[in-house]
Amino acid sequence: MTVAVASLVLAGVSAYAQIKQGEATKKGYYAQAEHKKLEGRVEAVKAKEQGIQVLKATNKALASVGAIAYAGGLEPSLGTPQDIGTYSVLNPGLNDFITSKDNEFLAISTANAQAEDLRFAGRQAKKQAYIGAFTTMASAGFNYASLGSAPAGTTTTTASYGQSPGYYQARYG
Numbered sequence: 001m002t003v004a005v006a007s008l009v010l011a012g013v014s015a016y017a018q019i020k021q022g023e024a025t026k027k028g029y030y031a032q033a034e035h036k037k038l039e040g041r042v043e044a045v046k047a048k049e050q051g052i053q054v055l056k057a058t059n060k061a062l063a064s065v066g067a068i069a070y071a072g073g074l075e076p077s078l079g080t081p082q083d084i085g086t087y088s089v090l091n092p093g094l095n096d097f098i099t100s101k102d103n104e105f106l107a108i109s110t111a112n113a114q115a116e117d118l119r120f121a122g123r124q125a126k127k128q129a130y131i132g133a134f135t136t137m138a139s140a141g142f143n144y145a146s147l148g149s150a151p152a153g154t155t156t157t158t159a160s161y162g163q164s165p166g167y168y169q170a171r172y173g
Contacts (some may be wrong), residue, residue, distance in 0.1 A: 001113030004147045011140030015133035022129020033115035039113020044104045051100030058093030065089060 062085050069081035076082070 004144050007147075008140050008144055018129045018133040018136065022126040022132075024121035025125040025129070027165050029118045031124065033118035033122070036115040036118060036147045040108050040115075041108035043111070047100050047107055049101035051097045051104070052094055054096040054100060059095075061089040061093070068166060162171050 065081055066090075069076040074081050076085075102144045139164035
């Protein structure tokens with residue numbers, strides 16, 4: 001096996017390794033993307049649980065306002081007890097619940113965006129691997145073509161005096 005053929009074989013092995021590395025990197029990025037999506041779901045569930053806890057606390061506080069008003073001899077659904085329930089308990093509770101719903105949406109949206117970024121990085125890594133493999137093979141092909149030939153820009157002549165009309169051998173003497 002000549003050096004030129006060995007060089008081509010090694011370039012082929014290198015190109016194959018580059019492609020395999022790119023595919024493995026892509027798989028790794030895709031796995032990270034799936035993990036990000038799951039993390040987003042977990043965060044969304046946590047936000048949903050917080051919203052449920054807010055609603056439970058709001059319900060307890062409203063019941064407490066009604067019970068205290070009734071115990072004090074007031075009608076719980078009229079006047080001051082109703083205003084306290086509405087403005088001091090229900091409105092803040094509703095705002096907290098809406099915030100928890102927004103957090104749930106943001107957790108999923110952010111995770112999906114990060115997952116898409118990771119998938120894009122994976123596709124780019126695979127593309128770069130194929131470009132690198134092509135470059136390796138092209139470079140090896142050019143090297144193979146240039147092995148054994150004279151360097152560019154030089155001429156070799158072996159003509160002796162009288163063999164070719166355009167070339168004369170120098171004579172010293």
